[in-house]
Amino acid sequence: MDDEALSTPMCQVESMVNGKPITVASRDLRNSEPLTPSHLLLLRGSPVVLYENMDQKDNYSSKRWRQVNYLATVFWRRWTRE
Helix, strand or coil: CCHHHHHHHHHHHHHHHHHCCCCCCCCCHHHCCCCCHHHHHHCCCCCCCCCCCCCCCCHHHHHHHHHHHHHHHHHHHHHHHC
8 A cells, every 4th residue: 555545544544533522522402512632623623524426437446445444444443442
């Protein structure tokens, strides 16, 4: 895996880590979003990652997306267990 291919899952990992709440959720409906590192770093909540539709014929993009998704999933499982 080259540097460019590794940067995508690392960005996803960064988003996961910075999106994890560092406080408990408020019971106040006006302030329902818990504080996360993203609030401190970006002055807003975690960005939502949207995936563009991939062309079914483009096997390279599909394979790369699955690989990136797999790496992010592996990280998240380890992060939540440890």
